[in-house]
Amino acid sequence: MRRMGIGIGVLAVVMMSAGCGGGDSGGDDATPKDATSTTAASTGGDEAGSTEAPKRPDGPAGTFGDELTGGNGLSLLAAGELPDLAEAGYTEGEYPVSGTATGYKSDGELPADGTFKLIEQGSGEYNTRVVVRRPKDPANFNGTVVVEWNNVSSGADVAPDYTYMADEIVRNGYAWVGVSAQHIGIEGGTVAVEAPGAEFTGAGKGLKAFDPARYGDLKHPGDAFSYDIYTQVGRALRQEGGSNPLGDLDVQRLLAVGESQSAFALTTYVNGVQPLTEEFDGFIIHSRGGAAAPLGKPGEGIDIAGTIAGQPTTIRTDLEVPVITVQTESDVLGILDSYPSRQDDNDKFRLWEIAGTAHADYYQLGATEELLKCPKPINRGQQSFVLKAALRQLEDWAKNGEAPxxxxxxxxxxxxxxxxxxxxxxxxxxxxxxTPAVEAPVDVLSGLPAEGANVICMLMGSTTPIPPADLARMYDSPKAYDDDYATAADAAIDAKFVLEDDREALIAEAQPDRIAG
Known part of the structure; x- marks a missing residue:
């Protein structure tokens, strides 16, 4: 049995405005501490890499508090169908994490090639929260923790990549941790894009005001400190025993994931912070724009709308851990315009662009589609299958050196x-x-805005049925369509962009009833 998530999570930033994306000094006026660092160029080949655990630099870790309870219950928005955790042998809990985080500023302009050189500047006390979903029995844990940078573009915490990847997470024994890394999720602020039903989700209020009985003690010092907060949560998750909710699990790897605004932030993290901390063992950057997120200022959230118009920035090529960037049609040539930041694959980087997909889609939004009032049905592409494969491939890459x-x-x-x-x-x-949806199509699947789309629908893409007469010319019979669809499904599996474990679910999405015969 699957369970529905709560509320509406609209992930895309669709408000366009002029903005700068160059060197953001961020921080306060405290005396800078030199934290400049670069990594040595990777020496592994495309088909293999080092699996030796890095010697991570010392640094402060967050401190977990007692599990959060009471109030209105756990608040983390989702609209798609999610696996039943109890049936899967998983537990779910929510915990405060506190500490003192550092901010960063750039030593000069942030370069377009991603080789950021950052300097620590200022500090801020924080008490944020994480949501933990983990195997109840440690024997069922596969050693890998997926750490998601929660998305806040709708004005409230959302975990879109958990929605896309949940089937793979629970069937293969990953732990998952969603981190409230950004200011607006805790303290509230200006909402980038308003969604129908936002009044029920606390959008823009922040968790503290939305449910003070549960979250009143939380505190966020501003997005200048979000990068180090994310690092400190990672360090805390590696600690054995104590108050760590993963303390009885043998944590071997941390994989960072994030979608949309979170992908902008992870681009900055990969290029500037990871070389300093070496905290994460791999990254999935999902649906980024061309620019990287700014470094932020104390007491404020990131100006993500302005960031969209920023300088196109690639992922640095001298990383020591693997990165898979997964992009939809909306991300490459749409509003986010990642096309100028396209780059070649290398021994630690892969770029997967998925045909027939949109930044946000029906899989993610489910039945809430009707509330959006988009001019056409929103995109029904099959990126969820590719994202689950990306997670499996990234784990293999980080664990065994097997390149995707x-x-x-x-x-x-x-x-x-x-x-x-x-x-x-x-x-x-x-x-x-x-995927089969574009190789054996019954619809035209686009990631670009439908004509007449309102603000919230601009990154939902569209689904346009192919006329029955055209389908009759394309396929002699329902069986002919089924055969073409199955062939396309097997080709995607053979190419390792879809998992064999998902073949049954992928085949179930075929629509032979739309073919005359």
Whole structure:
């Protein structure tokens, strides 16, 4: 049995404004502490890498408090269907984490090649929260903790990548920790994009005001300190015993994941903070824009709307841990415009662009689609299957040095004034990671805004049914369609962009009833 998540989590920042994305000094006027560091270039080949555990620099760890209870219960928004944790042998808990975090500023402008050199500046006391989902029996733990940077673009904490990856997480024994890393999630602030039903989710209020009985003791000093808060939570999760809710688990790896605004932040983290802390063993950066998030200022949230117009920035090429960036059509040529930051794969980096997908989609939003009032049905692409494969591939890469496959890029025509996608005969974008939904289509699946889309629908893409007469010309019979769909599913599995474990679920999404015969 699966359970529905609570509320609406709209993840995309769709408010466009002029903004700068260069060197953000951030911090306060405290005397800077030199924390400049770079990593040595990786020497491993594309098909293998070192699996030796790094000697992590010393640094402060957060301190876990007693489990949070009372009030209105755990608040973490989700709208898609989620696995039943009890049936899966998992527990769920929520804990405060406190400490003193440092801020960072740039030693000069932040370079477009991602080789950030950061200097510690200032400090701020924090008491944030984490949500922990873990195997109840330590014997069922696979050694890997997925640490998600919660998304706050809707004005409240959301865990979109848990929604996309949950099936893989619970069936393979990962632990998952969602971190309230950003200021607005705790303290409230200006909402980047308002969603229908926001009054019921506490959007913009912050957890403290939304449920003071449960969260009244929390405190966030501003997004200048969010990067170190995230690091300190990671360090705390590695500690054995004590108040650590993972204390009886043998934690061997931490994998960082984050979508949308969180992906902007992880881009900055990977390029500037990871080389200093070496805290995480791998990263999935999901649906980033072209720029990296700013370093922030004390007492404030990140100006994510302004960041969208910032300098295109690649992932640095001298990392010692693997990174998989997963992008939808909306992210590459849409509002987020990651196209100028495209880069080649290397021995620690993969870029997967998925055809027929949108920044937010039906899998993530589920039945709440009707509340959005978009001009067309929102995107029903199959990125969820690819994200579950990305998690499995990243774990193998971090654990065994087995590099994931390289993916073709989405096909773009850049000969005109603005780059545009190339399309096949039915209207789906060509190139990229291919799933049965675009290889044996019954719909045109787009990640770009439908005509007349309102602000909230701009990154939902669209689903346009192919006319029945056209489907009849494409497929001789329902069986012919089923055969084509199954062939495409097996091709995606053979290419390692979909897991064999998900074949049954993928095949179940076929729609032979739409084919005449």
């Amino acid at each position: 496959p390289k993916a073709a890029r989405l096909d773009v025509d850049s000969s005109g004034a603005q780059p545009v996608y190339k399309h096949d005969d039915v209207g789906n974008v060509t190139g990229g990671v291919r």
